[in-house]
Amino acid sequence: MIHSLFLINNAGDLFLEKHWKSVISRSVCDYFFEAREKAVEPDNVPPVIRTPHHYLINIYREKIFFVSVIQTEVPPLFVIEFLHRVAETFQDYFGECSETTIKDNVVIVYELLEEMLDNGFPLATESNILKELIRPPTILRTMVNTITGSSNVGETLPTGQLSTIPWRRAGVKYTNNEAYFDVVEEIDAILDKSGTTVFAEIQGVIDACVKLSGMPDLTLSFMNPRLLDDVSFHPCVRYKRWESERVISFIPPDGNFQLMSYHISAQNLVAIPVYVKQNISFFETGSSGRLDITVGPKQTMGKTVECLVVTVHMPKVVLSANLNATQGTYNYDPVTKILVWDIGKLNSQKLPNLKGSLSLQSGAPKPEENPSLNIDLKIQQLAISGLKVNRLDMYGEKYKPFKGVKYVTKAGKFQVRT
Amino acid sequence: MLDSNKDSLKLEAMKRIVAVKKLVYVYLVRYAEEQQDLALLSISTFQRGLKDPNQLIRASALRVLSSIRVTIIVPIMMLAIKEAASDMSPYVRKTAAHAIPKLHSLDPEQKDQLIEVIEKLLADKTTLVAGSVVMAFEEVCPDRIDLIHKNYRKLCNLLIDVEEWGQVVIINMLTRYARTQFLNPNINESLLEESSEKAFYASDDEEDEDKKAEAAALAKRKPYVVMAVAQLYFHLAPKAEVGIIAKALVRLMRSHSEVQYVVLQNVATMSIKRRGMFEPYLKSFYIRSTDPTQIKILKTYIKSMDKDFVAASIQAIGRCATNIGEVRDTCLNGLVQLLSNRDELVVAESVVVIKKLLQMQPEQHSDIIKHMAKLIDNIQVPMARASILWLIGEYCEHVPKIAPDVLRKMAKTFTNEEDITKLLTQYVLNLAKYDQNYDIRDRARFIRQLIVPTDKSGALNKYAKKLFLALKPAPELPDWPESAPDPSVRNVEVKDSVCARRTVLTGPEGAGVIRLLERVTTLTSIPEWSKCTSRKDQSDSGSGSESASGSDESASGSESEESGEETESEEDEEDEEEEKKKRKKLDKPKAKKPVEESAESEQSSGAEDRKRIRKAVKNQKSASESESESESSESEDESEEESEEESESDTDVRKKKYCFSRQPFSPDPNMVAVQIQFTNNTTSETKNLHIEDPRLQSGMRIREFAEIDMLAAGESITVVMGIDFCDSTQAANFQLTHTRKFFVSIQPPVGELMTPAFLTENDFKKEQGKLMGMNEISEKLTLGAKCVNEHVIVERVTATANLSRVPCGSDKECSTPPPPPSAPVYRFAGKTVSSGCLVLVTVATKEGGGAQLTVNCEKMVIGTMLVKDILQALSQ
Secondary structure (H helix, E strand, O other), rough: OOEEEEEEEEEOOOOEEOOOOOOOOHHHHHHHHHHHHHOOHHOOOEEEEOOOEEEEEEEEEEEEEEEEEEEEOOHHHHHHHHHHHHHHHEEEEEEEOOOOHHHHHHHHHHHHHHHHHHHOEOOOHHHHHHHHHHHOOOOOHHHHHHHHOOEOOOOOOOOOOOOOOOOOOOOOOOOOOOOEEEEEEEEEEEEEEOOOOOEEEEEEEEEEEEEEEOOOEEEEEHHHHHHHOOOEEEEOEEEHHHHOEEEEOOOOEEEEEEEEEEEOOOOOOOOOEEEEEEEEOOOOOOEEEEEEEEEEEEEOOOOOOOEEEEEOOOOOOOOEEEEEEOEEEEEEEEOOOEEEEEEEEEOOOOOOEEEEEEEEEEOOOOOOOOOOOEEEEEEEEEOOOOOOEEEEEEEEOOOOOEEEEEEEEEEEEEOOOO | OOOOOOOHHHHHHHHHHHHHHHHHHHHHHHOOOOOHHHHHHHHHHHHHHOOOOOOHHHHHHHHHHHHHOOOHHHHHHHHHHHHOOOOOOHHHHHHHHHHHHHHHHHOOHHHHHHHHHHHHHHOOHHHHHHHHHHHHHHOOOOOOOOHHHHOOHHHHHHHOOHHHHHHHHHHHHHHHHHHOOOOOOHHHHOOOOOHHHHHHHHHHHHHHHHHHHHHHHHHOHHHHHHHHHHHHOOOHHHHHHHHHHHHHHHHHHHOOOOHHHHHHHHHHHHHHHHHOHHHHHHHHHHHOOOOOHHHHHHHHHOOOOOHHHHHHHHHHHHHHHHHHHHHHHHHHHHHHHHHHOOOHHHHHHHHHHEEEEEEEOOOHHHHHHHHHHHHHOOOHHHHHHHHHHHHHHHHHOOOHHHHHHHHHHHHHHHHHHHHHHHHHHHHHHHHHOOOOHHHHHHHHHHHHHHOOOOOHHHHHHHHHHHHHHOOOOOOOOOOHHOOHHHHHHHHHHHHOOOOOOOHHHHHHHHHHHHHHHHHHHHOOOHHHHHHHHHHHHHOOOOOOHHHHHHOHHHHHHHHHOOOHHOOOOOOOOOOOOHHHHHHHHHHHOOEEEEHHHHHHHHHHHHHHHHHHHHHHHHHHHHHHHHHHOOOOOOOOOOOEEEEEOOOOOOOOOEEEEEEEEEEEEOOOOOOOEEEEEEEEEOOHHHHHHHEEEEEOOOOOOOOOOEEEEEEEOOOOEEEEEEEEHHHHHHEEEEEEEEOEEEEEOOOOOOHHHHEEEEOOOHHHHHHHOOOOOOHHHEEEEEEEOOOHHHHHHHHHHHHHOOOHHHHOOHHHOOOOOOOOOOEEEEEEEEOOOOOOOOEEEEEOOOOOOEHHHHEOOOOOOHHHHHHHHHHHHOOO
């Protein structure tokens, strides 16, 4: 399926290549460079490029292009997803996925790629198994390795690969057995000028951190599972039980993983936690403008809104901003034309306000339209959809684990139009 | 350590060796091809590894061994794979499956042996192996579907537990399998559920679907799996079940940008084929995918700074509006508001989109057109100018007052316009010619002759010039003498045109020319228009009845003369001076009252002429029709399907014939009229003949004829009854009763289940565009020896199916510059009687007697049968 992989940096240098079948000349990348040139912005390179003999499927992540060469008809998402998995694995292993780290760890990179694909077909892509095969580098181990001359290839054999539950390694042992679940919800919303909701929906995930010994079999149930509209699970979840009983039953992978993601559709009423009063105007004469933004709490369910940030992408003609914030700090970057107002905690007694004048480039026509505001916020201890975990049960093991659930609501793509 | 007796120690040692050698392997595999000898040295090590008691070591040995691309070791690999395929450990078997395609690519001659191994592995019951072996199957022998049969159910069952990557491969394979092995559930739905065979498949399908549903939901985690499932659903599932995937796909929209890209591409394809699938989720597509419905949202975006994006979003609005009827008005309003935007590009883009939208429902929006007409003075972007012009030209009947004004303005500035506007101006004129309004048509034709210098019509041009020049000094003079050369020019063209009714046409043809010249005089004076429009109404009502009755004389009549003209419209660079002179003429509105009046009277007489001729034609036609109907026994008339039934079991031979009269059945438009003729061949008279006990398929209806009281010996009688066949070719069974009963079964040929529909070529193409994909059935055929000319082809097709010919000729207009039509294309349109689904038939002839027959119809069964029938008719 996947024939070869080339890693290309932003400057267009090809710095790593790996072939799973016969060797394909680098010149195949010329087609990619051509497309890259045409696209101007790196984000705009078409993910699938057709060449006379191959397809080039590429992704752009962390300023690196992962270009794969395909010779046969393959579902493109298959390849794209695999490439993302490669990038994620690098990130997992080296802390970040950048050209430098890849070059520094080129041996591990090759080892990983060799394990992840066999003859172009994905073999071991679960991080648990990979980590058994190839140990991620740590400072200590690198030192030990340089002294003893041993490699960081795993000492054990990938037993996980043998089992039908490849996501969990065998013989896990912890002294403190704990299982934490974070219910994280993001509000995607668009509010119009008058504050009415044009569009709002909630995307949620449940992140888990499970450190339990042995082979625990967990069951997580909700108080109100009907809320969940569209769910997708980690492969470990037994879907049949969800279908019939609306409980999540699974043997968890070891460590951190995303148990499920869900979606609460726009049909349900979505509580909008804050309101924004804004007035941005540009004057025809005098090349100046005014800005006045006030943020206040709306439906916060009695919780405090934290980490409140308002970001405005100003029109190009705005040279500088002379503003006064009653709370928090603001910063206008004249190069990127981004105004960031970091409010912090929202105080409902004294509403934060940002007010002042904007100076425009003289002579230039006044901007036609007002920029829209992007809101970022966080509410602890609240799932805005009202989703609540009922209980977590464990079977299969005898010890008593420590359990915990945390709720957080964040703003996703939350926009206010002006 | 390797020599140690203890297994654990040995294992440890082996592990270490394997581990240390990892990099050596990488190197080895990479360079084995180039350094074969060196690579061979290592092979014995791996062979030893293959016998190792530890499964993991066996597996990795096999993996590395199979990765070495050296032909000499093919037999060794083959042996190793075979052995590994029957290994105890599923993991080793999995590795064997992985090794198969490697060996196959190294030496394709081993295919047969490898297929055996695949067959063996396909029977494997572990999830670990399933994904890999299907992958091998797909790579080595995707055409050996017979291998899957036995394992199909098992694979469906295993699917959920297979790891993600394997799931994708299996799902794709199953999709292909199901596509080739099962009946299309959508077709099944429309077919009546009778056949036991179908029942078998249905159950099979259901099971399949269950599995899919599980897989779909479970697999939702990974985009690629979702996509694979989506494709499976898309290809296989009955319409009702498709909804599930839409939701899942929409969710993918939050993923990486590349994923979004691919998903959107897929969504686009799917929504083309399955309209409405994503309708509930449109909101989710709002901004981020620039596939929005609601103007409100987009409008703010239109205000954004990126011009390209603005343009794109306006286009998107347009597309949305086109696809979703309900929001069209909202969109239009929004767009009209945009017209007053300061930014020209925005306006221009909106104009173009509005143009497209208005095309769909011009009647209600004449005010918009007016508004746009006013705008034309300010707009500079050529495309937009062109669009406005086009609109005005196309719908000038709705805005009679403005069209001429604008045309005049345009004529003034013609030379200053950019090319595209020029072309479009020309186009406007062309369109204007097809207008219902004679005056506009004539006027357009006239202007066109003046400002569009052409090659062939050079002569005409000169005359026109002369005409004009002559006119100026002496406007009183009627221009009769000048008209003489015109018909000669045209007659040539008429020959080119493929109209069979040429002889009939010479009448209006002449009249047309005359009127053209008359126009010369009236053209420059504007007050004339109000009168013209009133006359238009008259002529409309005159021709209205004709087109309603399904005949297309009016259209083909007026077109044949014009289609000829098109051929001469090749662009030519003429000296501008000449043009300017001509334009000057146009600009000066001169009062020429006396001429005007005379022209007026002449013109109306011309119009009347034409009307008269039309009526005559119509009468002729209807006469011939009624003739053929009354003597339904005559077989020459091919437009009538005929069938004869003799109830010979009956002692008194009572003969009855039935035919499909192709008349609309007036009591119920959804019924097919069936004309039945009874002939009493016996010596005694028959009494109380009536229908009894109709046994009909569900949904079918019948409207009986009135009871025949008496039928004397030797006489015959004709009655008409209506049957609603529900657009199926199932027979309608009933009993005819008088003194005795006998069964009658009327089975309609598929061609009789439709009535002609009148479409213009543009409409035809538009409708055809909506009925692509599964609704389109295309066949190649060789035309029969007799199908040499147009007449025969048209006759054959219309005899087979009750369709009407789509007037040809206008397709040259659609694309500027006109491509020379190498081989004629015939189009026919109709609607099914019961449900009113469009049936579009295209016969594109090719050189050498070949042809391509395309039928577009929502009802695929009808389409399929119709193709068969027409194919037969044409290839005889």
